Amino acid sequence: MGVRLMKGGEFIVDFLIREEVPYVFGVCGHGNVGLLDAMYDRADELPLISPRHEQAAGHMADAYFRVAHKPAATLASIGPGSVNMLMPLANALSDSSAILSLTASAPTVQANRSPFQEIARHNQSDFAQSIRSFVKRGYQPQRIENLPLVMRQALTLTTQGRPGPVNVDIPFDLFQESADLVYEPAQSASIQTRVGAAPSVVAKVADLLLAAERPLIYTGNGVVLSEAGPELTELVRRLQTPVVSLPNGMGALDMRSEYSLGFVGRNGSYPANEAARRCDVLLDLGARFDDRSASSWIPGYSWNIPPTKLIQVDIDAMEIGRNYPVELGVVADVKTFLAQLLMELDRRTITIRHEDWLGDIAEWRRRWDEHVRPKFDISSTPLRPEQVVKELRAVLPDDGILIPDVGAHHNWFMQFWEARQPGTFLNSYGFGAMGFSVCGVLGAKLAAKDRPCISVCGDGGFTMTPYVLATAVEYDIPAIWVVWNNFGWVSIRDIQVGMFEGREIGTLFHRDGERYNPDFALMAKSYGVDAITVRHPDELGPALEHALALGKPCLIDVHVDGEIRPPSTGAWQLPPTPYREPSFGERYRPE
Template sequence: MAERKGGEIIADFLVREKIPYVFGICGHGNVGLIDCLYEVRDDVKLVSPRHEQTAVHMADGFFRVSHQPAATMTSTGPGSANQIMALAVAQTDSSAVFSITANVPTSQFNRGPFQELNQHHQADFNNVIKPVVKRSFQPTRVEMLPLALRQAATTMTTGRAGPVNLDIPYNLFQESADVQEEPAWDGFNKRRSGASLDDVNKVADWLADAERPVIFIGHGVTLSEAGEELTALAHKLGVPVISSPNGMGCIDMSDPLSLGFIGRNGAYQANQAGRHADLVLAIGARFDDRSASSWKPGYSWNFPHTKLVHVDVDHSELGRNYPPDLAILADAKAFLQQLLAEIDRRGGGDAGRLKGWQTQIAGWRKEWLDFVQPGFETHSTPIRPERIVADCRKVLPDDAIISLDSGIHHNWFMQFWEARRPRSMLNTWGYSGMGFGPSAILGAKLAAPDKVCVSICGDGGFTMVPHVLCTAVEYNIPVVWVVWNNFAWGAIRDLQYAYFGGREYGTAFYEGPNQTPYNPDFAAWARAAGVAGHTVTRSQDFAGVLAEAVASNRPALIDVHVDADIRPPATGAWEIPPVPPKEPVFGGPWRP
């Protein structure tokens, strides 16, 4: 027992919990904590971006790449409220973030002091943040801090990872008490739950009997670091793999057994395999509307005609959208290790048994490649979207990390990017928050300083968080931003064109009564911030400029003018009820 300040207790816990970064912004509410963080600055580095949303996205990106949680720190009131969207992104995509927010001092609870929310309860920020975190803790005495810290860390990385919040009245940072320290948790991926042996045997039986099986993987496989086991299973049995965006790279997407993404903007062979499969083994995947063609039978999947095994570490996902024939509550890696052991016990599988199924899929893949290949080879001004994807694939090394924002550029990369490694494609998938990509890439680079880190982001999304340029310069974080400049909220403008008679309103960026396309000069904006700025309007120039930016090893931005009138070819469906979805541009639904 020793008398210690609350801020010291928090700072020491971050060290013992092996949290290497605090991303946050100062305020009157957290100056007491910042003073304590100064004492541990060699172990826990403070990085201060110019907006709290970006702080959380940086922590999110850091975790997705390193699988090591980082902390965020915000002051009372608006600073903490600015986190909400970014925490929602982290929660829906299962990213562990240790959010520390300051609140008004306990002596002023319910008196309406500066920045208190008290309409329904004193110091009521918990009710603002609760929907976007796994749990919000509000210790009100220094003696409560050790337990709250340990419970928050436990909650953050137990089961399905996610953000947690400690909302701390700021007097606690400076007040002292005699406290007993709680042990650190440091628990991510160190305590795994497995499946029952009966269920493992049943899955092995069903895989052996299936004629057209597929494996569908999501972020759970990435989080569980189960790429090696997944690839081994696919190769032992010859079963093709369909990936959600956050699962991409768990099997090298140049592997013939990798079919890519499924859904409206998926690859044709993935949708065809999903439609025709007789068994789907889903591991760590949610069957959200975009990867299930809004659950319309025959467009991506054909449940219940197709048998479904659903494996997930989160019980609430089992049966949420499709009732499985077999539901297994288990960690992805633990389950795959169990299944591989059972297959080895039976003789190691038969990779050649599914040759006919693989040949059929190869035919669908060829049809798709023949259809899309011309766009990848065409040079034009403005630049065809396919050229951007193709040149990124050509220039960036296999272990490069890319981040993608919400927007039409994301649809193109979902459909055509080939992730070669796990944790190399960062997506704002569940909540689709703009600003994630340009911000998260900063955290990704801090997590992997030896990797090339590139943000491909829309012009609209980048304009929401241009201050990321300042952070890159201040902290010498050499990332590259590729701004997909189509002078519009392109994805939404395309919906207007498709569903509302071809009218456009409020989705294009115009200047003046002549409706001249308008955007700021992004390259000049970058140079003003101290970042290398480039503008590319010819497809022949992009690969060279990208290679130059990567090789410079300094922050760089490339403003790429992209043809806004070329759209990703839909191979599935996506519904905005009650408007009926468009039929696929290539291929079509199949029903039993």
């Protein structure tokens, strides 16, 4: 049998096809034309989606994984193209999204000569050092013979343990050189990382939960990524334990459930914060204690750990005990652990001992509803934020995917959105990358072609990445954008109001003393996207219905009142500046 020589680019394309990588999201450049040429003859097997900016490619792959739980590949060229990938990769790393990031590098024989776009101040082809903080690992093969091992290791690593992006930085000559290369399959299916806990640990967790008078469950992205929604729902049913959530964990338990209390933290719901600061045993399932959900770790506003006994379950050992001491830390896959816990409970006699606790929670829910519900029925121009949330929830089906971007609107959706299924509420929660939603909605829609996908994005975030409209039209991706148009970087303006006595500068959009924005609907139409401007409350519902029925890309420019702020129920501090007391509720410190 003769030797079959393959170019390196041909091998990479063949590898991606064999591994059933669904898409390559990428932008051309002189550094990666060798790989693009290899894709030419196999375009039907490995679709290329080419947006107008590498940032969009990264966010599309990020959102694709969040919906499909399968990594896509991204492609960037040497120099600026690769650097443009840093932001979306950082976003994906922060929120545990698996991406196979392929970047191009200078030919090995030109390294250290500082050819066009090579970063070589400290080391030859030094982009690998730039990207190391934003990926799980970086690879930089130097010979074509390295490619089979590197590609196998890189794709395997994206989904092992805590998912995340992995980079392969490939010199140009490796795409064009030929060798006898043998395919080495990735081992994602062979390496089992759904690790569980020791039986004695599971038994101790059951003991703590069953003895609790005020038990609480805290859900994060780990529940959604491990697809543990059914197990969580069953545990809640058996133990009648209330649940608070991080935004990326919302929907793991249907939020219509009487046990779902919503987001916890400064802009969380009042019942969630009251339960969090008063619980005696807390079961944390794949959720981080960041400053927004923990009220900047100031005791009494969201958590009191200790004396609350914390049981923290996470696939990533580095997260356990990071911000609060644990009664019991468990390094495990959430789905596997919950299955173990349910089996342990099968052997127990379960007596619900926290009826008074459930009664307290019902009262907190009543007070919160009495405080916020009337505002959802107010009709005004420009629209109140509550009405936008209400109308979107009314029209979006249970399996529809909502993707808020970063900004003032995100606080409203964290506080009031009712996610009904896992993976239907996608957030740039860890890194807060503006543009994630604007671009990511395209990736989400490619992963869920039969489900509506809506980006809710601020006017600031949208104007950072409006070129995605062209990509939606080019590739016929019927995404929907709802632009929350409040004429400024209003979330930051609100910080200036709260911390600096209203000394606003650089946060509102002005022209000749008047609020200013471009005509977003006219802009969208210039791209070939259907568009509607909504200035009056009775226009929003019909506009959303039209967009959902259209089957084509659509943008709705909604003028929203930026002077209305969500009620704070916790605290948030940027030391050394002072923080404000909650506008609803109050600090609680156990005696």
